[in-house]
Amino acid sequence: xxxxxxxxxxxxxxxxxxxxxxxxxxxxxxxxxxxxxxxxxxxxxxxxxxxxxxxxxxxxxxxxxxxxxxxxxxxxxxxxxxxxxxxxxxxxxxxxxxxxxxxxxxxxxxxxxxxxxxxxxxxxxxxxxxxxxxxxxxxxxxxxxx
Amino acid sequence: xxxxxxxxxxxxxxxxxxxxxxxxxxxxxxxxxxxxxxxxxxxxxxxxxxxxxxxxxxxxxxxxxxxxxxxxxxxxxxxxxxxxxxxxxxxxxxxxxxxxxxxxxxxxxxxxxxxxxxxxxxxxxxxxxxxxxxxxxxxxxxxxxxxxxxxxxxxxxxxxxxxxxxxxxxxxxxxxxxxxxxxxxxxxxxxxxxxxxxxxxxxxxxxxxxxxxxxxxxxxxxxxxxxxxxxxxxxxxxxxxxxxxxxxxxxxxxxxxxxxxxxxxxxxxxxxxxxxxxxxxxxxxxxxxxxxxxxxxxxxxxxxxxxxxxxxxxxxxxxxxxxxxxx
Numbered sequence: 001x002x003x004x005x006x007x008x009x010x011x012x013x014x015x016x017x018x019x020x021x022x023x024x025x026x027x028x029x030x031x032x033x034x035x036x037x038x039x040x041x042x043x044x045x046x047x048x049x050x051x052x053x054x055x056x057x058x059x060x061x062x063x064x065x066x067x068x069x070x071x072x073x074x075x076x077x078x079x080x081x082x083x084x085x086x087x088x089x090x091x092x093x094x095x096x097x098x099x100x101x102x103x104x105x106x107x108x109x110x111x112x113x114x115x116x117x118x119x120x121x122x123x124x125x126x127x128x129x130x131x132x133x134x135x136x137x138x139x140x141x142x143x144x145x146x
Numbered sequence: 147x148x149x150x151x152x153x154x155x156x157x158x159x160x161x162x163x164x165x166x167x168x169x170x171x172x173x174x175x176x177x178x179x180x181x182x183x184x185x186x187x188x189x190x191x192x193x194x195x196x197x198x199x200x201x202x203x204x205x206x207x208x209x210x211x212x213x214x215x216x217x218x219x220x221x222x223x224x225x226x227x228x229x230x231x232x233x234x235x236x237x238x239x240x241x242x243x244x245x246x247x248x249x250x251x252x253x254x255x256x257x258x259x260x261x262x263x264x265x266x267x268x269x270x271x272x273x274x275x276x277x278x279x280x281x282x283x284x285x286x287x288x289x290x291x292x293x294x295x296x297x298x299x300x301x302x303x304x305x306x307x308x309x310x311x312x313x314x315x316x317x318x319x320x321x322x323x324x325x326x327x328x329x330x331x332x333x334x335x336x337x338x339x340x341x342x343x344x345x346x347x348x349x350x351x352x353x354x355x356x357x358x359x360x361x362x363x364x365x366x367x368x369x370x371x372x373x374x375x376x377x378x379x380x381x382x383x384x385x386x387x388x389x390x391x392x393x394x395x396x397x398x399x400x401x402x403x404x405x406x407x408x409x410x411x412x413x414x415x416x417x418x419x420x421x422x423x424x425x426x427x428x429x430x431x432x433x434x435x436x437x438x439x440x441x442x443x444x445x446x447x448x449x450x451x452x453x454x455x456x457x458x459x460x461x462x463x464x465x466x467x468x469x470x471x472x473x
Binding site for chain 1: 347355393448449460464468
C-alpha cells in the first residue's frame with residue numbers, strides 16, 4: 001500500500017514539475033533573419049544596456065564606405081537593437097537577450113528616403129525624430145574584417 | 147565443532163586478504179612517482195587570494211604538490227598523477243609567465259570555474275574536504291578579479307586567453323590560413339546570420355555568426371550534440387568609444403572558429419577550435435592539440451549546457467514578437 005502511495009505521489013510530483021516549465025515554452029532562442037541584407041556594423045550603448053547590429057544591401061554598404069555618408073539610391077538598411085545582459089555562462093561578459101526594435105531605412109531609385117521604426121508595441125512610419133535617426137544610422141562605419 | 151567451521155570460513159578470507167595485499171604490493175612496482183618540476187614563476191596576487199588558490203588548487207595546478215599518503219599509492223596514484231599532469235597543462239600557478247592582460251583572463255577563468263562549482267573537482271574534494279571552497283572564498287576571488295578590470299585603464303594591448311596564447315608563424319597563403327588542427331579560415335561567415343553579440347572584460351566587442359546548420363540547430367535546440375558541419379565564427383574588435391559614450395567596433399583583433407566534426411576532433415568534444423589574429427590572420431597554436439590544452443577546458447566545464455559553445459542566444463524572446471518585428 002505504501003509503495004502504491006509513494007508511486008502515485010511521485011507521479012503527481014512529476015506533473016507539478018511540468019507545470020513549472022510551461023511558461024518557458026513560449027520563449028525561444030531567436031536569430032534575426034535579415035533577408036537578403038548582410039551584417040555591416042555593430043554598436044553598444046552602456047547607458048541603455050543595448051547592443052545593435054546594422055544590416056544592409058550592397059548599396060547600403062557602399063553608402064557607408066563613401067566619405068559623404070549619404071544613403072545611395074536603392075539602398076536598404078536595418079538597425080536591429082537588443083537588450084544585453086550579464087552572460088549567464090561567463091562572469092565578465094555580456095550577451096544579447098531580448099529583441100527590442102528594428103529600424104528600416106530605404107531609398108528608392110530616385111534617392112527618396114523612407115524610415116520606419118518598429119518595437120514590440122508600435123510601428124511608426126514617421127516618428128518625430130526621423131531626421132536624427134537617419135543621421136545616426138548613417139554615422140556607422142562598416143566593421144573591419146580582413 | 148563451531149571453531150572448526152569458523153576456521154574453515156576464516157581461511158579463504160585470510161587468503162583473499164593476503165592476495166589483495168599482494169596485488170597492491172605488486173602494483174607499487176608500477177607506481178611511477180609524479181614528475182617533480184621546479185617553480186619557474188609563481189603567480190602573484192594578494193595574500194588572501196593566494197591562500198585560497200594554494201589551499202584548493204595548487205595540489206593539481208602547480209609544481210608544489212602537497213599530496214596525502216593515499217594519493218601516492220597505486221592505483222590511486224595513477225589517477226592522481228594523470229589529473230595533475232592534465233591540470234598543469236591547462237593552468238599552472240608555478241609557471242605564471244603571463245602579461246597583465248593574460249593574468250586577468252586567467253583569473254576570470256578561475257572565478258568562473260569556482261562560481262559554477264566546476265572546480266575544485268567534486269571527486270577531489272570528497273577525498274580532500276579541506277580543499278572545498280566556500281562562497282566567501284569565491285567572493286574574495288571575485289572582488290580581486292573585478293578589481294583587475296577597474297584599476298587597469300583601457301589598454302590597447304590587453305590580452306586574454308582568447309586573444310593570444312602561442313602564435314606560430316604560418317607560411318600558408320594569406321587568403322586562407324589553416325589552423326594546426328586543420329580548421330580552415332573561410333570568408334563565408336561574412337554572409338552568415340548573426341546569432342548573438344557579446345562583450346568581454348578585456349574591452350572587446352564581439353559578433354557571432356553561424357552557418358545554416360548551426361542556425362537550424364539553435365532554432366530547434368538541437369545541440370546535444372551539435373550536428374556535424376556546424377560552424378560558428380566570432381569576430382572580435384577592440385571597443386572604440388564615441389564622444390557620446392556609445393561604443394563601436396574598432397581595430398580588428400581576431401576571428402575565432404568552432405567547427406563541429408565529431409570524428410576528427412575527438413579530444414575536444416567534437417569541436418575543432420581555431421583563432422586567426424591580426425590583419426594577416428595568423429593562426430594560433432603550435433601543434434594540432436593546442437585546443438586540448440587551452441580552449442576546451444573552459445568550454446567543457448562552463449558551456450556544457452549549450453553543447454560546449456558559449457554565446458548561444460538566450461531563451462528570452464517570443465516567436466510572435468520576432469515575427470512581428472521581422473516582417
